[in-house]
Amino acid sequence: MGSSKLLPLVTILGIxxxxxxxxxxxxxxxxxxxxxxxxxxxxxxxxxxxxxPPGRGTAKxxxxxxxxxxxxGCHGATGIGARAPALVKGGPPAEPGKAPPPGMEGxxxxxxxxIMALRSPFAVTIWDYINRGMPLNREGTLKxxxxxxxxxxxxxxxxxxxxxxxxxxxxxxxxNMPNRKGFADLPEWKHGVPRLAGYP
Amino acid sequence: xxxxxxxxxxxxxGGAAAAGLAAGVVxxxxxxxxxxxxxxxxxxxxxxxxxxxxxxxxxxxxxAERDSPDAxxxxxxxxxxxxxxxxxxxxxxxxxVATHRGSYIPEIDPKEHRLMIHGMVDRPLxxxxxxxxRFPSVTRVHFIECIGxxxxxxxxxxxxxxxxxxxxxxxxxxxxxxxxEAGVQTGASWIVAEGAEEIKGASSVPLxxxxxxxxxxxxxxxxxxxxxxxxxxxxxxxxFEGIFxxxxxxxxxxxxxxxxxxxxxGHINPDPKVSALGNQIGPKSVITYPSGGQKLPGPGFxxxxxxxxxxxxxxxxxxxxxxxxxxxxxAEFRTPPYPMAHTRxxxxxxxxxxxxxxxSRCTDELGTVQPTRAEAAKYFNQTLDRNFRVPGAxxxxxxxxxxxxxxxxxxxx
Numbered sequence: 001m002g003s004s005k006l007l008p009l010v011t012i013l014g015i016x017x018x019x020x021x022x023x024x025x026x027x028x029x030x031x032x033x034x035x036x037x038x039x040x041x042x043x044x045x046x047x048x049x050x051x052x053p054p055g056r057g058t059a060k061x062x063x064x065x066x067x068x069x070x071x072x073g074c075h076g077a078t079g080i081g082a083r084a085p086a087l088v089k090g091g092p093p094a095e096p097g098k099a100p101p102p103g104m105e106g107x108x109x110x111x112x113x114x115i116m117a118l119r120s121p122f123a124v125t126i127w128d129y130i131n132r133g134m135p136l137n138r139e140g141t142l143k144x145x146x147x148x149x150x151x152x153x154x155x156x157x158x159x160x161x162x163x164x165x166x167x168x169x170x171x172x173x174x175x176n177m178p179n180r181k182g183f184a185d186l187p188e189w190k191h192g193v194p195r196l197a198g199y200p
Numbered sequence: 201x202x203x204x205x206x207x208x209x210x211x212x213x214g215g216a217a218a219a220g221l222a223a224g225v226v227x228x229x230x231x232x233x234x235x236x237x238x239x240x241x242x243x244x245x246x247x248x249x250x251x252x253x254x255x256x257x258x259x260x261x262x263x264a265e266r267d268s269p270d271a272x273x274x275x276x277x278x279x280x281x282x283x284x285x286x287x288x289x290x291x292x293x294x295x296x297v298a299t300h301r302g303s304y305i306p307e308i309d310p311k312e313h314r315l316m317i318h319g320m321v322d323r324p325l326x327x328x329x330x331x332x333x334r335f336p337s338v339t340r341v342h343f344i345e346c347i348g349x350x351x352x353x354x355x356x357x358x359x360x361x362x363x364x365x366x367x368x369x370x371x372x373x374x375x376x377x378x379x380x381e382a383g384v385q386t387g388a389s390w391i392v393a394e395g396a397e398e399i400k401g402a403s404s405v406p407l408x409x410x411x412x413x414x415x416x417x418x419x420x421x422x423x424x425x426x427x428x429x430x431x432x433x434x435x436x437x438x439x440f441e442g443i444f445x446x447x448x449x450x451x452x453x454x455x456x457x458x459x460x461x462x463x464x465x466g467h468i469n470p471d472p473k474v475s476a477l478g479n480q481i482g483p484k485s486v487i488t489y490p491s492g493g494q495k496l497p498g499p500g501f502x503x504x505x506x507x508x509x510x511x512x513x514x515x516x517x518x519x520x521x522x523x524x525x526x527x528x529x530x531a532e533f534r535t536p537p538y539p540m541a542h543t544r545x546x547x548x549x550x551x552x553x554x555x556x557x558x559x560s561r562c563t564d565e566l567g568t569v570q571p572t573r574a575e576a577a578k579y580f581n582q583t584l585d586r587n588f589r590v591p592g593a594x595x596x597x598x599x600x601x602x603x604x605x606x607x608x609x610x611x612x613x
Binding site for chain 1: 334458460466
């Protein structure tokens with residue numbers, strides 16, 4: 001009798017004890033950031049676009065900004081062939097010996113393979129990169145509307161979207177990118193498992 | 201000034217002057233030539249922070265494709281002088297450097313620096329550097345290698361063929377400890393790690409790897425991480441490509457999918473086999489002595505010496521061939537084969553003065569063997585010629601050709 005009354009209590013204590021170990025911090029160091037701190041720091045954008053901020057822009061506005069913000073100074077007036085990586089397709093292949101963009105080693109000799117709008121499987125990645133990394137020496141100063149417009153401009157110049165298409169938090173993740181299916185999934189990483197069994 | 205006390209410097213100067221050695225060399229009683237004590241050796245800076253001998257001149261060099269610093273003062277890719285390396289630890293000052301697109305090295309006040317962990321966690325947290333140093337510390341030896349580290353026939357030295365890898369003793373906190381403090385939620389599968397530099401470089405790391413052995417490091421080779429290596433805080437993702445080893449680490453976001461950042465999408469590939477060879481570095485080794493550009497003074501005894509490493513774990517075996525891969529001998533380990541670390545190997549060798557080709561190949565703890573270029577070409581059904589580019593990460597065997605005059609050359613032709 002007594003044991004059957006105790007059983008539920010033991011079970012409950014057992015569950016609490018287990019969850020307690022899993023969920024409570026061990027060291028209690030650091031502090032909780034405020035919601036505002038997280039908002040200000042968090043510039044990561046999911047391929048789904050869920051963190052994209054409000055705002056909008058078109059390729060026409062982006063063309064003006066491309067000049068005003070100094071993009072053309074490094075990427076060329078047409079987005080091709082200046083000191084910085086080409087942004088628009090149709091340029092000549094890179095010269096032998098010229099440094100490829102990061103991760104593009106070996107591919108940059110083929111025309112257009114390094115162009116963001118053609119290679120990136122998601123349009124939001126272009127938004128994310130312009131937002132965090134451009135313009136050189138004034139990174140992080142562009143407003144969301146400006147980033148949407150510049151992204152639209154690059155997509156339009158590479159024939160991915162039409163000139164009058166509005167890019168915003170809803171439309172940008174839905175852009176049908178040319179390389180959307182152009183990459184193989186990475187195998188799941190597991191400790192102690194070869195990345196490619198049987199190679200070489 | 202304490203002029204009454206004996207002063208070693210004055211004594212030596214006086215001694216040299218008295219001996220009238222115009223050449224500036226003192227012949228010691230044991231017959232070895234030594235220079236008189238130099239002013240430079242006693243300056244306050246050298247007392248406070250030691251410097252190497254002026255006779256040691258080994259230096260890093262920018263990659264051929266782009267100068268560092270460039271016209272804007274940006275640093276791009278800089279190669280470590282592996283040909284002069286001994287042991288397995290790279291001096292911090294000679295550690296290779298690679299940046300996302302050419303970067304300024306940020307000057308970060310560690311008192312102001314913070315690391316935030318947020319996203320799919322129960323308790324978002326912000327840590328100061330002092331907070332992080334209060335956690336239990338972990339010290340491990342790990343290599344870092346850039347995915348662009350590949351030998352080309354135009355390369356002459358091992359610095360050019362393999363200089364974008366280095367190895368350090370790293371000290372910090374296990375990332376898993378920090379993630380457990382924050383409480384990772386069900387459904388999370390990746391993290392995005394981000395730096396505090398101007399470009400806020402970010403890379404996606406599988407959560408399984410993040411919980412396995414990643415380190416949030418404030419220490420490198422017994423001192424603070426160097427600015428070129430990410431001061432004050434760097435994420436070490438052992439065995440993964442250099443781009444994952446996030447410098448100036450300021451934020452970790454726990455997420456539910458591969459975020460495909462700018463750093464990430466450069467690595468995607470339509471071929472699942474090539475894709476699989478990315479991220480984690482395969483077993484790789486290279487002979488650093490004798491290597492391209494060096495010269496053997498004549499026939500006789502030499503110790504062939506090199507480095508072996510693998511992103512999958514420890515090195516189990518290194519073999520060396522002195523006949524272009526026809527026969528192989530087991531090399532000895534000269535440093536402990538730690539997981540995901542450079543391991544120094546050596547083989548005693550008597551050179552007969554004839555032309556020959558030296559190669560090394562390694563096997564890691566999973567039994568994976570370093571391939572030759574011919575094996576890689578065959579696997580991917582491609583023609584092996586001068587233009588063959590090993591798909592994925594290039595971890596193929598490096599041949600060095602020793603000419604009959606003792607000069608050593610890149611065996612890739």
